[in-house]
Amino acid sequence: MGKFIFYRVLQAIPVLWIVVTITFFLVRFAPGGPFDAEKSVPPVVKAALEAQYNLDQPLISQYFSYMGDLLQGDLGPTFKYPGRSVNELIATGFPVTAELGLYAILVALVIGGIAGIVAALKPNSTQDYVSMSIAMIGICMPTFLLGPLLVLVFGIWLEWLPVSGWGDLPGDKILPSITLGAMYAAYVARLSRGGMMEVMSQDYIRTARAKGLPNYMVVLKHGLRGGILPVVSYLGPAFAGILSGSFVIETVFQIHGLGRFYVQAAFNRDYTLILGCTVFLAGLIILFNLLSDVVAAYLNPRLRSEVGSK
Amino acid sequence: MPLLSVNNLSVSFHTRNGVTEAVKDVSFSLSKGETLGIVGESGSGKSVSCYSIMGLIPQPPGRIESGQAMLDNIDLLKCNEKTQLDIRGNKVAMIFQDPMTCLNPYIRVGEQLIEPLTYHKNVSRIVAKQRAIELLKEVGIRDPEANFDAWPHEFSGGMRQRVMIAMALIAEPELLIADEPTTALDVTIQKQILELVADIQKRRNIAVIFISHDLAVVKGLADRIMVMKSGEIVEEGETNTVFNNPQHEYTKKLIAAIPTGAKKASQVVDKSLVQVDNLVVEFTTDQGRFRAIDEVSFDVKKGEILGLVGESGSGKSTIGRSLLQLVSASGKATFDGISLLDKSAKEFLPLRRRMQMIFQDPYASLNPRMNVFDTLAEPLKVHGIASGEGLVEAVFALMDDVGLDRKFARKYPHEFSGGQRQRIAIGRAIATKPDFIVADEPVSALDVTIQKQILELIESLVKKHNLSMLFISHDLAVVRRICDRVIVLKHGVLVERGHVNEVWSSPQHQYTQSLLNATPDAIA
Numbered sequence: 001m002g003k004f005i006f007y008r009v010l011q012a013i014p015v016l017w018i019v020v021t022i023t024f025f026l027v028r029f030a031p032g033g034p035f036d037a038e039k040s041v042p043p044v045v046k047a048a049l050e051a052q053y054n055l056d057q058p059l060i061s062q063y064f065s066y067m068g069d070l071l072q073g074d075l076g077p078t079f080k081y082p083g084r085s086v087n088e089l090i091a092t093g094f095p096v097t098a099e100l101g102l103y104a105i106l107v108a109l110v111i112g113g114i115a116g117i118v119a120a121l122k123p124n125s126t127q128d129y130v131s132m133s134i135a136m137i138g139i140c141m142p143t144f145l146l147g148p149l150l151v152l153v154f155g156i157w158l159e160w161l162p163v164s165g166w167g168d169l170p171g172d173k174i175l176p177s178i179t180l181g182a183m184y185a186a187y188v189a190r191l192s193r194g195g196m197m198e199v200m201s202q203d204y205i206r207t208a209r210a211k212g213l214p215n216y217m218v219v220l221k222h223g224l225r226g227g228i229l230p231v232v233s234y235l236g237p238a239f240a241g242i243l244s245g246s247f248v249i250e251t252v253f254q255i256h257g258l259g260r261f262y263v264q265a266a267f268n269r270d271y272t273l274i275l276g277c278t279v280f281l282a283g284l285i286i287l288f289n290l291l292s293d294v295v296a297a298y299l300n301p302r303l304r305s306e307v308g309s310k
Numbered sequence: 311m312p313l314l315s316v317n318n319l320s321v322s323f324h325t326r327n328g329v330t331e332a333v334k335d336v337s338f339s340l341s342k343g344e345t346l347g348i349v350g351e352s353g354s355g356k357s358v359s360c361y362s363i364m365g366l367i368p369q370p371p372g373r374i375e376s377g378q379a380m381l382d383n384i385d386l387l388k389c390n391e392k393t394q395l396d397i398r399g400n401k402v403a404m405i406f407q408d409p410m411t412c413l414n415p416y417i418r419v420g421e422q423l424i425e426p427l428t429y430h431k432n433v434s435r436i437v438a439k440q441r442a443i444e445l446l447k448e449v450g451i452r453d454p455e456a457n458f459d460a461w462p463h464e465f466s467g468g469m470r471q472r473v474m475i476a477m478a479l480i481a482e483p484e485l486l487i488a489d490e491p492t493t494a495l496d497v498t499i500q501k502q503i504l505e506l507v508a509d510i511q512k513r514r515n516i517a518v519i520f521i522s523h524d525l526a527v528v529k530g531l532a533d534r535i536m537v538m539k540s541g542e543i544v545e546e547g548e549t550n551t552v553f554n555n556p557q558h559e560y561t562k563k564l565i566a567a568i569p570t571g572a573k574k575a576s577q578v579v580d581k582s583l584v585q586v587d588n589l590v591v592e593f594t595t596d597q598g599r600f601r602a603i604d605e606v607s608f609d610v611k612k613g614e615i616l617g618l619v620g621e622s623g624s625g626k627s628t629i630g631r632s633l634l635q636l637v638s639a640s641g642k643a644t645f646d647g648i649s650l651l652d653k654s655a656k657e658f659l660p661l662r663r664r665m666q667m668i669f670q671d672p673y674a675s676l677n678p679r680m681n682v683f684d685t686l687a688e689p690l691k692v693h694g695i696a697s698g699e700g701l702v703e704a705v706f707a708l709m710d711d712v713g714l715d716r717k718f719a720r721k722y723p724h725e726f727s728g729g730q731r732q733r734i735a736i737g738r739a740i741a742t743k744p745d746f747i748v749a750d751e752p753v754s755a756l757d758v759t760i761q762k763q764i765l766e767l768i769e770s771l772v773k774k775h776n777l778s779m780l781f782i783s784h785d786l787a788v789v790r791r792i793c794d795r796v797i798v799l800k801h802g803v804l805v806e807r808g809h810v811n812e813v814w815s816s817p818q819h820q821y822t823q824s825l826l827n828a829t830p831d832a833i834a
Contacts, residue, residue, distance in 0.1 A: 202411065203406060203408060203411040203412045204411065204412055204413055204414040204415070206366060206406070206412070207404075207406065207412045207413065207414070207474075207477075208414065208425075209366055209398070210364065210366060210398060210399055210403070210404040210406075211398065211399035211403075211425055211426045211429070211477070212394075212395045212396065212397065212398030212399035212400055212426070212429070212430060213395075213399070213425065213429060214395055217429070221417075222414050222417070225416040225417070226414075226415070226416050299416065300415075300416070301415065301416060301461040301463065302415065302461070302463045
């Protein structure tokens with residue numbers, strides 16, 4: 001298993017390098033720059049600013065000096081938040097985004113998992129059609145629509161929950177987590193339904209029934225492990241989607257997480273912040289894909305021994 | 311008083327395509343310590359009747375229309391679910407056909423084994439483990455302490471079936487239902503499992519219902535035999551009476567289907583079509599290089615069926631595949647004087663028309679999205695044998711050849727039975743008018759009656775088209791029935807060769823003797 005992880009980490013290095021390089025040149029070739037604001041800055045000031053951030057040097061040498069800093073873990077200074085480094089901004093924004101993402105994943109797993117299993121136990125029944133229809137709606141509904149809709153119902157009409165914020169008022173974390181998790185819950189529901197239906201038709205489920213085990217034990221002990229494998233493999237990509245998709249939620253609910261920095265950075269042509277966020281998220285995405293592969297291998301004994309011997 | 315008595319059981323399946331009566335008014339009973347064999351082909355209702363008693367048929371679409379199944383004064387068909395769960399796996403236990411798929415691959419063997427005990431008898435895990443290890447030893451699993459924590463995929467088919475038997479016995483049931491428990495196993499393993507079941511039945515004095523399509527298998531085991539056809543019991547009686555004096559036509563047909571006797575000498579020209587010298591196949595695994603085929607030499611003469619016999623893992627399929635370049639091999643092999651093993655894929659292409667293959671599982675080897683016509687037409691088109699108007703005629707001629715009704719041309723594989731599918735697969739193989747066919751266990755997945763028909767078909771086609779065939783099988787009785795000569799393979803090494811009758815009457819190698827002893831006919 002250790003070797004397997006080692007090789008996967010080794011593979012991640014060229015991937016990260018390609019991501020950084022492409023992003024670096026892409027943002028530079030986008031029109032505008034960090035100091036082209038609405039009100040024009042005197043050319044002398046602009047030149048001084050650019051010199052301060054090394055922007056006056058040839059692009060290729062900027063690239064190499066950035067890569068050099070990156071290797072030491074230094075993501076550089078920001079252009080728009082004077083005196084603060086990219087590392088600092090990520091350190092303030094990421095815990096919020098990570099917490100939001102974690103809750104969203106939990107929402108997705110619990111709601112989606114239960115809905116999928118319930119649907120799979122009685123295929124083509126009312127309970128199947130109802131949960132799968134809701135799942136379909138969940139997939140189709142964009143978060144920027146679902147968010148305000150939930151706010152309208154639970155925040156404004158019913159006044160049960162706060163309409164915005166994160167950690168300021170009791171219960172203000174509920175609506176953002178549900179909004180972000182909803183779409184993934186729908187995917188999880190469909191995946192776990194498919195997985196469970198496949199497993200429940202296997203011969204070994206018949207064996208479990210022939211032992212006289214009650215239905216809940218047949219489903220939870222004998223069915224679930226194989227049935228949720230597709231969900232586990234999906235968790236890596238799902239977490240990636242949640243991290244990069246959270247900026248919509250952060251905007252709708254006024255949450256100061258990484259997503260908002262990221263989007264603002266793109267508008268501001270804040271080169272280092274864009275790059276820093278990209279590298280950071282790319283690293284996380286690779287990490288979570290690796291994690292979900294490891295968990296999937298762990299759940300499947302056959303894969304485990306194969307992976308283990310490599 | 312009988313342990314189990316089933317009265318007037320009728321079961322039907324209600325689907326979109328209408329109602330199928332799977333079991334019609336079936337009654338039978340079974341005393342303590344008795345073994346009842348239920349025999350019939352797939353779809354005869356033999357499994358459905360037993361599954362209904364156990365409450366294991368899915369309802370819907372299944373429905374128990376009427377009947378009674380009394381066990382210890384409880385009607386299994388009418389009792390509530392809790393009582394039913396209490397009986398299942400506890401008083402009545404089951405083992406199934408395919409041990410490869412019947413154990414949960416995600417749970418350790420030991421944990422699955424002790425479940426009936428911990429659940430039904432409230433036994434602590436420590437005591438249950440003790441009991442499980444004793445049982446594993448009893449069913450012949452070596453090193454039971456270590457294997458208690460093994461995963462199912464680490465076991466062979468025979469070992470898994472032993473685990474299944476241990477699992478069925480662990481709660482000390484009064485009745486064991488065995489549904490084709492040896493059909494998926496090699497003959498030698500089959501013999502061991504049959505002996506184990508017989509032994510356990512005697513030692514524990516439990517009642518056994520043994521379901522099989524193969525009368526020969528049931529013969530040595532059952533006190534009484536019940537023959538089923540199309541959901542009805544057509545004959546029932548003491549085993550010897552049924553065998554020696556069968557009353558019903560169908561029983562006679564079943565007995566006649568047991569492969570016996572040797573092939574009548576056929577006109578084999580003494581000229582080799584395929585010549586194999588020192589064939590070696592090696593596979594690279596995590597443990598290093600592994601020699602699957604070790605310097606094997608043989609030839610197949612023109613018009614001959616050469617039997618290749620061995621157990622699973624002996625390398626017999628690998629030999630067949632290496633001749634057709636589906637596995638890479640070294641050594642020397644020629645076909646009609648043309649060297650085979652040094653050809654590139656492109657150079658080999660024209661040879662494919664002349665060398666074809668028939669596979670074991672007609673369910674898996676046919677493309678489910680191609681109908682019969684397309685399946686048979688494809689090789690004709692690819693090799694430019696027929697096109698346009700001629701194509702339709704050629705396909706119909708093929709269908710006539712393999713005994714398929716022309717009106718089935720537009721049907722898809724799933725609409726056919728196993729035997730019919732194997733006919734399609736054979737039709738596909740002979741479509742290009744090959745000279746040489748590798749038939750890899752072509753009848754192993756089929757019921758005995760169907761097996762007989764397919765063997766007869768193969769025999770007649772070989773004669774009609776003057777084919778040469780390498781017939782791979784684990785079943786010596788089948789090989790004797792159809793082959794001219796036989797070679798026996800063990801762990802990749804040829805241990806015996808000769809004319810079928812010679813090998814049959816005086817096997818030289820100990821391995822061949824053990825294979826011969828294991829054929830069910832010899833058990834009785």
